[in-house]
Amino acid sequence: MIKIGITGGIGSGKSVVASLLALSGVPVYIADEESKWLTNNSPVIREKLTALFGLEIYTNEGLNKKLLASHIFNNPEQLQQVNQIIHPEVNRHFSAWVERQTSPLCAIESAILFESGFYKVVDISLMVYAPRELRIERALGRDSASREEIERRINSQISDEEKKDRSDYVIYNDNRQALIPQVGKLLCWLQSQ
Numbered sequence: 547m548i549k550i551g552i553t554g555g556i557g558s559g560k561s562v563v564a565s566l567l568a569l570s571g572v573p574v575y576i577a578d579e580e581s582k583w584l585t586n587n588s589p590v591i592r593e594k595l596t597a598l599f600g601l602e603i604y605t606n607e608g609l610n611k612k613l614l615a616s617h618i619f620n621n622p623e624q625l626q627q628v629n630q631i632i633h634p635e636v637n638r639h640f641s642a643w644v645e646r647q648t649s650p651l652c653a654i655e656s657a658i659l660f661e662s663g664f665y666k667v668v669d670i671s672l673m674v675y676a677p678r679e680l681r682i683e684r685a686l687g688r689d690s691a692s693r694e695e696i697e698r699r700i701n702s703q704i705s706d707e708e709k710k711d712r713s714d715y716v717i718y719n720d721n722r723q724a725l726i727p728q729v730g731k732l733l734c735w736l737q738s739q
């Protein structure tokens with residue numbers, strides 16, 4: 547089975563590309579969603595986050611996302627500590643998910659494929675690229691976050707140039723090139739691998 551890692555900055559269109567792959571029959575593991583599920587349900591993560599940030603990091607509704615975001619996107623050291631708590635659990639969970647898949651291709655979508663080390667467990671790294679300003683505009687249109695908050699998240703991630711250099715394949719979601727034909731080409735290319 548070929549495992550594809552889909553990455554790209556905030557607002558690049560990873561989720562759109564992941565949906566197009568899913569519609570083409572490729573099962574996709576969405577790391578943002580699964581990591582949130584694990585953060586709410588794994589006793590190991592809960593214990594470690596509570597030890598680091600105190601009891602208020604969880605509320606009756608689950609993880610206090612706003613509080614965690616305000617810690618990690620303002621403090622690179624805390625970002626690293628939290629990543630070291632959450633990412634090994636996500637990695638284990640993803641490996642177990644892969645074991646259950648029976649299709650010739652599967653994928654993981656993660657904005658931080660390289661930063662998290664998930665790139666080591668995939669065969670092909672795919673970057674979805676869009677210029678920074680377009681990504682900010684898309685994220686502003688979708689989320690309730692401010693421009694400043696979005697820029698802080700961008701600054702918590704490696705640059706687009708580094709992502710491009712480290713990826714095996716790039717899809718351009720820059721409002722100039724259509725996505726669906728590019729995903730079709732990618733699937734043909736994957737068949738030739």
Ligand SMILES: CC(C)(COP(=O)(O)OP(=O)(O)OC[C@H]1O[C@@H](n2cnc3c(N)ncnc32)[C@H](O)[C@@H]1O)[C@@H](O)C(=O)NCCC(=O)NCCS
Nearest residue numbers: 555556577578581611614615632636656657658699702703
């Ligand atoms: C801080 C949290 C609670 C904020 O939740 P929120 O719903 O506001 O944002 P969401 O999870 O949808 O993330 C939106 C974007 O933020 C960026 N982002 C999220 N986590 C990280 C991180 N650890 N490092 C860099 N960027 C990140 C990504 O671009 C992501 O697509 C959440 O992102 C989180 O728990 N992050 C730590 C776990 C993690 O690393 N998740 C990423 C995939 S494993």
Ligand SMILES: Nc1ncnc2c1ncn2[C@@H]1O[C@H](COP(=O)(O)OP(=O)(O)OP(=O)(O)O)[C@@H](O)[C@H]1O
Nearest residue numbers: 554555556557558559560561562657684685688719
């Ligand atoms: N080609 C496009 N044309 C118009 N809108 C688009 C296009 N690509 C993405 N969008 C929109 O931009 C926003 C961001 O896209 P998407 O959620 O796929 O990005 P993402 O890379 O998954 O971002 P994040 O890392 O924040 O989850 C969404 O509202 C999406 O519908």
